[in-house]
Amino acid sequence: MSYAVLESELDHLSSNNSLDSILSDSKSLLSGLKSLEKQLASSTSKTKDSDLPQKTKQLISNFEEKTLKNEKSINKSIKGYSSKIDKLFTTDLTTIYKYDRVEIKDNACNKALLDRAVTMELLRNGRFNIIDLYQEDRAFVVPAELTDKFKKLSSMLSAIREDNDFAPAIGWATTNSKNLKMIGSNLEFNLHKFQYMKLMDTNKSEPYTPFDYAKQNFSKFAGTHLDLISSLLLKLAQSKPEEKKLYTDINLDDLTDQFNHDYCKLMGLSATNSPIFNTLLASFQSIQHFIKYNKIASANLNWTTINELPFEIDLPDDLKFHSIFICPIIKEETTKLNPPMVLPCHHIISKDSVIRLSKNNLTTFKCPYCPTTTTSSHAVECTFISI
Template sequence: MELKAVKDAADHVTKKQKLCSSKCQEAIEQIGQEIEQALLKLQSTDASTSYPDHKAILADLKTKLKDMANVSQLESSQKELNGPLSKYPKQLEKSFNPDISKAYRNVDFDIHTINEIIASHLYREGLFEVGDCFANEAGEEEATALKSPFIEMYHIHQAMKSRDLEPALKWASANCEKLKQSGSDLELKLHRLQYVEILQNQGRDEALKYARTFLSPFASSHMAEIQKLMACLLWAGKLDASPYSDLLAPINWEKLGDEFTRQFCNLLGQSFESPLGVSVAAGVEGLPTLLKLMNVMMGKKQEWQSMKQLPVPIELDKEFQFHTIFVCPVSRDQATEENPPMLMSCGHVLCKQSITKLSKSSTKTFKCPYCPTEIEATHCRRLFF
């Protein structure tokens, strides 16, 4: 989708709308000022003896208003807006396909798994009542098993947003061995943030007492970090003006909240990102290519639903690439144990079945599809990723 044309059209409409609104507002303010001045003149004269003066004041006001609020000028400004405004929906229709359902394929899904993914997404977002309702109506009572741990995660995360680290510290202490096994230093990061809060709000003595109790166990493995925190004692009450002012940055709370969620989900055996959210985001990124493909196929009268694989690759960002795979550039088949990737002498890689078809025999040579090198099938070696 070409978004630049849409953005330019939207900016043009916005500019015209602001100009039209400014002119109308200016006219309204001028009219208001003239009416107020006329009222002041009327109030300053005696109504019983100055009827001719009142009439003259009103006549003068009428003339001024007529000159000021020139209807043709306002209509002209409105017409300048109506033109771009009427063209904007057409630009949207041209750039965005409103019917995305034609990119849908009839794929056999495991309904049970899909329901679990949806229920899990609702629970991890804190929508517990909605999740229960969905699980009950879908007949997936087993999906509610994820509710209890996600309730705990949600409450701890909400407490962290309120700068209350006690629930998170209790959870980290209870799971310290599991966190160490996964290589996480979440517990130290929580204590560090709590130490900084105490130093800022309760003073040097309380911070030192907290450090001796909770930070000293980490000294053997994180000495540099502990030394930095001890140096902060010299800047008690003025840490924001110290070389360690970065410890007060609000972003530290956000990062720690994300780190806690990541480690909590990791111990649950769940992914940090919602599987439903990732699937939708990947679908949105791949949708433009699918829609273009559908338009081409409709023009060639090819059947979309009967295709076993896509004729073109769907390029996704690295955030959607979770493991290394190899797809043969010739057959478009994904490599498997039975059909592994093979490195040719020229440096290009094809799947084993493609090499077999190209060579037609394990003893014959063939030309590489991507360079003029003559390849001997017997010299190809399996490539491991």
């Protein structure tokens, strides 16, 4: 799949202005018809109105001619785009990924994991009515406590997006203030900041309401956000009533995204998206590598390492969920079967390297990085944690 070709075709298709021309011509036709209507309404002479049918016919005829030409142009562009895009996606997807498929039907553990993944996707998107049907169909019970937490999240997000009501979210953030600080979040301050800007924008004639709100709620953040607080208060003092548009000019998407992120993080869940969404997103970004490998692979090029792909996939940071350690000895990424091991001298190598250096755990060996001599029994499996 050539993303350069795809991007080029998208640019070519989007550069066609035929639809814009049709819309413009439609407005011109409507304007012309209204003008003729006014002439007809204001006219009193029959001879003066005799050319109106001809003018109307000519106006419509010109519109149809231009529209037909523009329709042919856009249809040609769409046909060309579809033809070239189809050539990019002729690969049989069933031949791309040749690894073992996960059995679901007869494996209770895998079935439970799938049910959980589907449930989390539905909960995160607020599809609570579908969850009820899913539980009934799959004989799967979603803990009521978990459902209630996501219903509360959905309710608070709806209040912000639909009603510009920050009170429920501020109440939750205040209750969880200590936990939010522990994860380094400034969500509580941001909620108060947005509420302040809303009050400032809706009380243009007098500054006392937003000032009182700032005095009551900003003092606890003075140690970390003093500069921004000062700027907001200065804006209140300097701006004329008609210039106070802090709130109406902002986008709430970043705030709701942060709220969703921190709420899920405090629940011990993935702070960004559901497992199914992340899996599909990673698949979409990596499929080009599988297609390319599939094209160049031959009968003599078979990859037999189950726990490692034959190529590198550079996924973005938000799709990386665990630490990666590449053994400096064998230059391979560690796996569950070949975990990183810590030597007494605190240097880290893979388990396979320990076995190789100790000649199958039979002799002592020297650390590859320092003079320390040790045995395989003194090597301890290493676990990386997020700090």
